Amino acid sequence: MGAPLKPVLDLVAKLGPARLAAMGAVTLTLIGFFAFVILRVSRPDMGVLFADLSMQDSAAVVRELDARGIRYEARGDAGQTVMAPRADLARLRMDLAGKGLPSQGGVGYEIFDKGDAFSSTNFVQNVNHLRALEGELARSIRAIGRVQAARVHLVMPERRLFERDREAPSAAIVLKLMGELDPGQVRAIRHLAASSVEGLRPDRVSIVDERGRLLADGARGGEAEGAAFEEKQIALERRLRQQIEEIVAGIVGPGRARVQVSAQLDNNRIESRSETFDPESRVVRSSQTRTEASLSGGAEGQVTVGNELPGANQDRPAAQKDQTNKNEETTNYEISRVTKTEVSEGGRIRRLSVAVLVDGTYATGGDGKAAYSPRPAAEIERISALVRSAVGFDKGRGDQIEVVNLRFAEAPAVPDFAEPGLVQQMMPSSKEEVMRLVELAVLALLTLVVLLAVVRPLLRRVLSADPNAPAALAAAAEGEAALAGGQTVISISADNPATRLMEFAKINGQVQAETVQKVVDMVRASPAETAEVLRNWINES
16 A cells, blocks of 8 residues: 555655645636636526515515525515516416415405404404405505505494494505606596495595605595695696606707796686566566357246146246346466576686796707707797697786797717627626626636636745756766766756746656667567566565
8 A cells, every 4th residue: 555655755855835725726716716617607597576575574484495496595684676587477477376475464355264253253354355455455556557556444443323423534645656646547536436435435534655745635624635736736837847858859959948837726716696677578477368258148947836737838928038147358468578697616727827938949060069059039039829729827816938049058968879889789788797798707807816816826835946956867867868878968958947847758758768678688688687677586586
């Protein structure tokens, strides 16, 4: 066992502890560095699986990913963002959605899927129904584009014995927005909540955003009416400003006009009634006609003793009869009358003031810079006419519109429509690709720095020879050459340690080859003596 390990031990003793330590440090550094680079490069590309999660949803998603054995990263102070391999994002979202994740911290009607209706009390069932209703409302509100998250709180008073003692339900909604909601969307949310809860009116729904701004006031009283009036005025001014900006931007260009609108509204509610009579116009209201006829005569119809005797009426002349006719007609006429009731609600426009500032035109001069020139007065007048038509200008109520042409502080940006070159086409288009390329470039730079600053000096130190080593090698080479038959010793330059080692190896190989050739020649010349010498060596060993 000692003979095979002897060259290794000799090599270790020859190198010394300093060289061995340097070689070990270089080896460990290279192994660790390249292992880090390989792991970093071979790591899958991560993408955002879910963002802005609550702590409950984040824990549920992470627990599900651990059960599936999928690599993930949780970022944020409370793990609001969960990263997963980009290639598996679509499949993971569908699988987690099938399990109701993320639930956004609320539950819906699925709460009744696992409950035991026989063992739960009526109170528990009512609480679960309220939770389910709040969760379903929150999910419906989150379907609106600019709503990122929503929480709904419902107040459902208990049923009373008498209807007059019953209180109306109310609701409070907290929204986390991505942008701004217009008044129409706020009204839509209020009506959505009111239509989903029995007995809830839209004016009993309060809406607050994540910054504490009151978007809709569910309180009752003059304060709520004043806030609603102010919201109506702001919405009107915003709508008119957008209309003016759209029509002016089509002439002067986008971003080259500034518009301000001030609207004064009348908040008074006016109710008027009027009744008008027309004497020239008559209408028959009723008509009544009455006709009477009567007939009166002598004593023919009288009953007496003389009339009953035989032959008493033969010589008596006929009696004279009287006849009377009477017609009566009554017609009632009604004079034409008009009754009118008008109710004017508050919020009418009392006066409008519009200020429009437009920029001039720019042309490239001989020096390549943009030269400003004001717009003609005729063009400004046409812009004023368009603005008056857009806002419904009414001179009778004192509306005022001013369109002024002044130079803006900043010049318009000149668009560059040059076609992208080959390098621009090869550049990454997404943020993820850019970060990936930057990461690879940093790793390549670190590798180069390690090779030049660490590996190269250590290798130079390992390959450097002792000052006595060249003399010893030269002496050994001369001795072997002399034994081989007086061969000429080759001189070696001592400029480079690596070159010296290579030259010494060449000389050593030549000397060994010549020595082996001499031994072969001697064996061929005296085979009997050679066999006797080998037999003696074997016996001695």
